[in-house]
Amino acid sequence: MNTVPLKLENIAKSFGQNLVLKDVSIELNRGEVLGILGENGAGKSTLLKIINGVYEASRGIVEIEGHRFEKVTPELAKAHGVAMIPQEFNLVPTLSVFENVFLGRELRHPITKLLDKRSMRQKTAEVLTELEANLDPDATIETLSVAQKQMVEVAKILIFDARIVIMDEPTTVLTDKEVAVLFRVVESLKAKGVTLLFISHKLKEIKSMCDRLLILRDGEPVYFDAVSALSEHDMAVRMVGRELNQIYPAKNEDIGEVALEINELSDTQNRVKDVSLQVRRGEVLGLAGLIGSGRTEIAECIFGLRKCQFTSFKKDGADIRVKSPKDAFNLNIALLSEDRQGAGLVMNFDLPQNITLVSLKKYLKPLIDHKKALDVAGQYKGEFSIKSDSLTMEVGRLSGGNQQKVYLAKLMDTNPDVLILDEPTRGIDVNAKKEIYHFVNELTQKGIAVLLISSELEEIIGLSHRVIVMREARQVAELSGSDINEEKIMYYAAGVNQDSAEETLSGAIA
Amino acid sequence: MTTQMTSNVNPLMRVIKRIDFATYAPLIALVVLFIASSIASEYFLNARNITNILRQVSYTGIIAIGATFVIIAAGIDLSVGSMVALVGVVTMFAINSIAGDVGGVFFGIAVALVFGAALGAINGVMVTKGRVTAFIVTLATMSIFRSVALYLSDAGEVVGNNNLYPEIGGGYFMGVPFPVWVFFLLAVFAHILLRHTAYGRHVCAVGSNPNVARYSAIPVERVIFLTFVIAGFCVGVSAVLLSSRLNSVAPGDMGAYFELDAIAAVVIGGTSLAGGRGTIVGTVIGALILGIINNMLNLLGVSAYLQGLVKGLVILIAVLLQYKNNK
Known part of the structure; x- marks a missing residue:
C-alpha cells in the first residue's frame, strides 16, 4: 500500500x-x-x-x-x-465500556446471532491493557472520569483499525x-x-x-x-x-470609588471558598486561574445563580442581596456568560428581540413598541459594528463574533454599572476580539466596573488593572502593576514551583 | 456591464430568498384547499355549510389557541379533551343549582372559566414545581379529568334546566354564530398577547432556550405555569360554548380527541413542537384547514371512520415539512 x-x-x-x-x-x-x-x-x-x-x-x-x-x-x-477523538465525547452514559466501544458494530454469535458479549468484553479488555488504562470493560460510562472516557474513545479507534x-x-x-x-x-x-x-x-x-x-x-x-x-x-x-500586544488599548487611568465589594464568599458546593474581592468604578479586575478553579462560580454567586454565603456584599457602599438574575439586573449588575449560545442569546430571535429581552420594560407602552426596539437595535448595530444582513434576521445565522456583540448590546441595554465578562472572546475572530477589547476600555472610561474572567492570559494581562488568581476554589494571589505577567499568574494558578510554571507557560502561549 | 447585471438581479434574488415560505405555507395550503373544495363540491360554498364549518372549527380552535402558548413554551397538553368534559359537567351542575335564568348563565360562565383555569393550573404546578414532563403530567390528568367527569355525572348525560343558556351556543350575531365570534375575538386577543406583550415574548424565549431565559431574568417557571392556565381558560370557554349548544353534557363523549385536533391545528399552523416559535394566526389557519378537510370528507361521502386517518396524515405531513425546513 x-x-x-x-x-x-x-x-x-x-x-x-x-x-x-x-x-x-x-x-x-x-x-x-x-x-x-x-x-x-x-x-x-x-x-x-x-x-x-x-x-x-x-x-x-x-x-x-x-x-x-x-x-x-x-x-x-x-x-x-478516518476516526476522530472528539473534544466532547460521543459515549452513551448509561451503557458499559465495552458496549460503547462496540456501539453500532456489535459482534454477534455466529450461530445464535445474539450479541457475543464475551468476545466484545475480551477484546475491549485487551485494548485497554494495551493502553495501560486500568478500566473495567463492564464499568458504566457515567461512573468514569473525563480521562477515562477519553481512553474509551481511543479504545474504540484501536479496535476498529x-x-x-x-x-x-x-x-x-x-x-x-x-x-x-x-x-x-x-x-x-x-x-x-x-x-x-x-x-x-x-x-x-x-x-x-x-x-x-x-x-x-x-x-x-x-x-x-x-x-x-x-x-x-x-x-x-x-x-x-503580529506583535501580540498591539490589540489592547491603553488602560483607563481614572479609577473611582468601590463599586462592588464582597467578603469571604463561599458557595454551598465548595466550588468557591472564602473569596474576597472589590472592583472600583473604571477598573478591570481580572479573575485568572485554570478551568474549574472557581472563576465562573464566583460570577454565578454575584449574579444570583448560585447559592452562597458571605460576610458582606456591597454595591456602592450599600449592603445588597442578589437572589436571582432579576435582582442583579435591578442593581445594574450584568453578566456575560461564557456560554453564548446556551445562556446568552435566543438563537431564533432577531436582533431587536434579543437586545430588548432583559430591558423589555423600557419598550412597553403598554404593548411592545417594536419601532423603538428596532431603532435601538439599529443604534447598537452601528455602535458595535455588528455585521448582519438585516436587523430582523435570526441571530443564529450570525458569526460568533457578531453574536457576541449582540449579546453585549443586550446587556448594555440594561444600563449596567458593574459588568461581569466570562470568557468574552471565546470562539471569535481576532478582529472582533480587538473591537471587544476597545469596547471594554470605553466602558471603564465611562466609570463602569468590569470583572473579567478569561482563560487567555494575554487578555487578562492586556486589560486588567488588578488580577486575582484562583486555584481550587480559593484565591491564591492578587497581582497588580508589573506583577501582572504570565509567569506570576501561571505560578499561582498551577500551584507549582517557578521553573515548571515557566515550562507550562511557554507551552500555553496560545 | 456585468456589474450592472448583478446589481439588478441580486436585490430581486435576495428579496425572493428572504421570503420565508415556511411562514406562508399554511396560508397557501388553506387557499388551495378552499379553491379545491369549491370545485369538488357544489355545496361547499353554500352559506350554511361555511357557517357550519366555522362553528365546528370554533370549539377546537379556541382550545388550539390555548395549546399554542403551551407548545411554544415547549410543553404539551394532552388533557384538554377530558378537561372539556369535566368543566362541562361541573358547569351544568353550577347552572342548574341557580334558580334564575340570567343568574344561572353568569354563574355558569364564571364557574367554567375559573374552573378551567384552575385545572390548567394543576397541570402547570405539576410541570413547574413537580418537575415532571408535561407529556406525562397531562397524560395522567387526561385520565383523571375524564374519570372524575364520569364519576360526578354517574356517566350519564347532564341536562340543563336553564332556558337562556342554549342561546349562547346557538345564538347568532350579525348572521354569524356566536361561538365563531368568540373564537375570532379570542384569537385577536391571543395574537396581541403573544406578539405585542412582554409575556408573549417571554413564552417564546422560554420555549426556545429556558437557560437563556433564566440568565435574562425571566421567571421561567411562572411563564410556563401561565401557559397551562391559559390553556385551561380556553378549555373553559370552549366548554361553555359546547354545553350551551345542546344544553347538555355527555361526559363520555364530550371533548373526545380534542387534544388531537388542537395539537394538529397548532402544528399545521407552523408552530414548532420543539418550542420557541409559532403564531396564533397559524393556529387559526390550521384549525380552518382541519375543519375544511373534515367537511369535504363528509360532503364527498367518505366514510366517517376514515376521517381520523386523513387527520393523522395531515399532521404527519405538516411535521415532516417543518423538519425539512429546519434542516
Whole structure:
C-alpha cells in the first residue's frame, strides 16, 4: 500500500458570506503526526470536520487512500479508516465500556446471532491493557472520569483499525500522567503506520509530538513544514501574525470609588471558598486561574445563580442581596456568560428581540413598541459594528463574533454599572476580539466596573488593572502593576514551583 | 456591464430568498384547499355549510389557541379533551343549582372559566414545581379529568334546566354564530398577547432556550405555569360554548380527541413542537384547514371512520415539512 493516506487539494469553506478556510493543500505520509495550530476561529475544527465528513467543503478535493472525494460523508470517512477523538465525547452514559466501544458494530454469535458479549468484553479488555488504562470493560460510562472516557474513545479507534486518527485538543482534559500515557499511545499508533492529525493550543506538546506542522491564520495556511524548523516563539508569532500586544488599548487611568465589594464568599458546593474581592468604578479586575478553579462560580454567586454565603456584599457602599438574575439586573449588575449560545442569546430571535429581552420594560407602552426596539437595535448595530444582513434576521445565522456583540448590546441595554465578562472572546475572530477589547476600555472610561474572567492570559494581562488568581476554589494571589505577567499568574494558578510554571507557560502561549 | 447585471438581479434574488415560505405555507395550503373544495363540491360554498364549518372549527380552535402558548413554551397538553368534559359537567351542575335564568348563565360562565383555569393550573404546578414532563403530567390528568367527569355525572348525560343558556351556543350575531365570534375575538386577543406583550415574548424565549431565559431574568417557571392556565381558560370557554349548544353534557363523549385536533391545528399552523416559535394566526389557519378537510370528507361521502386517518396524515405531513425546513 503505497497510496498517500490523506491529501487535501485547495480546500475552501465558507459559511454564508463568511470565508473560514482558504485554499488548504496538504499531503500526509503514513505513520506521521501532523500538528495543527491556530487561534480560535482560525479554521482548525472546520478543516477537521471537512476531513471526517461533518462539513462539506465549498471547494477542493479530499483524497483518502487514493480515493478522491468532492464531498466526504461521515460514512465514507469511517469506511476509509478516518476516526476522530472528539473534544466532547460521543459515549452513551448509561451503557458499559465495552458496549460503547462496540456501539453500532456489535459482534454477534455466529450461530445464535445474539450479541457475543464475551468476545466484545475480551477484546475491549485487551485494548485497554494495551493502553495501560486500568478500566473495567463492564464499568458504566457515567461512573468514569473525563480521562477515562477519553481512553474509551481511543479504545474504540484501536479496535476498529483506524488509519487516519484526528485528535481535537485531546490533552486539555487530562492530567500530566494521563498525557504521558496518551503520548505513548500516539507512538504505538505511529509505529502501526497510522496517520494522526493533532490539534492543540499547547506549543510544547506540538513540538514534542508532531513531525510536521500546519499553522492556520484566519483560515489561511501560513506554514506547512517540519516542526523542528520552528521554535515555539516562532510558532506563536506565525499563528497571530503580529506583535501580540498591539490589540489592547491603553488602560483607563481614572479609577473611582468601590463599586462592588464582597467578603469571604463561599458557595454551598465548595466550588468557591472564602473569596474576597472589590472592583472600583473604571477598573478591570481580572479573575485568572485554570478551568474549574472557581472563576465562573464566583460570577454565578454575584449574579444570583448560585447559592452562597458571605460576610458582606456591597454595591456602592450599600449592603445588597442578589437572589436571582432579576435582582442583579435591578442593581445594574450584568453578566456575560461564557456560554453564548446556551445562556446568552435566543438563537431564533432577531436582533431587536434579543437586545430588548432583559430591558423589555423600557419598550412597553403598554404593548411592545417594536419601532423603538428596532431603532435601538439599529443604534447598537452601528455602535458595535455588528455585521448582519438585516436587523430582523435570526441571530443564529450570525458569526460568533457578531453574536457576541449582540449579546453585549443586550446587556448594555440594561444600563449596567458593574459588568461581569466570562470568557468574552471565546470562539471569535481576532478582529472582533480587538473591537471587544476597545469596547471594554470605553466602558471603564465611562466609570463602569468590569470583572473579567478569561482563560487567555494575554487578555487578562492586556486589560486588567488588578488580577486575582484562583486555584481550587480559593484565591491564591492578587497581582497588580508589573506583577501582572504570565509567569506570576501561571505560578499561582498551577500551584507549582517557578521553573515548571515557566515550562507550562511557554507551552500555553496560545 | 456585468456589474450592472448583478446589481439588478441580486436585490430581486435576495428579496425572493428572504421570503420565508415556511411562514406562508399554511396560508397557501388553506387557499388551495378552499379553491379545491369549491370545485369538488357544489355545496361547499353554500352559506350554511361555511357557517357550519366555522362553528365546528370554533370549539377546537379556541382550545388550539390555548395549546399554542403551551407548545411554544415547549410543553404539551394532552388533557384538554377530558378537561372539556369535566368543566362541562361541573358547569351544568353550577347552572342548574341557580334558580334564575340570567343568574344561572353568569354563574355558569364564571364557574367554567375559573374552573378551567384552575385545572390548567394543576397541570402547570405539576410541570413547574413537580418537575415532571408535561407529556406525562397531562397524560395522567387526561385520565383523571375524564374519570372524575364520569364519576360526578354517574356517566350519564347532564341536562340543563336553564332556558337562556342554549342561546349562547346557538345564538347568532350579525348572521354569524356566536361561538365563531368568540373564537375570532379570542384569537385577536391571543395574537396581541403573544406578539405585542412582554409575556408573549417571554413564552417564546422560554420555549426556545429556558437557560437563556433564566440568565435574562425571566421567571421561567411562572411563564410556563401561565401557559397551562391559559390553556385551561380556553378549555373553559370552549366548554361553555359546547354545553350551551345542546344544553347538555355527555361526559363520555364530550371533548373526545380534542387534544388531537388542537395539537394538529397548532402544528399545521407552523408552530414548532420543539418550542420557541409559532403564531396564533397559524393556529387559526390550521384549525380552518382541519375543519375544511373534515367537511369535504363528509360532503364527498367518505366514510366517517376514515376521517381520523386523513387527520393523522395531515399532521404527519405538516411535521415532516417543518423538519425539512429546519434542516
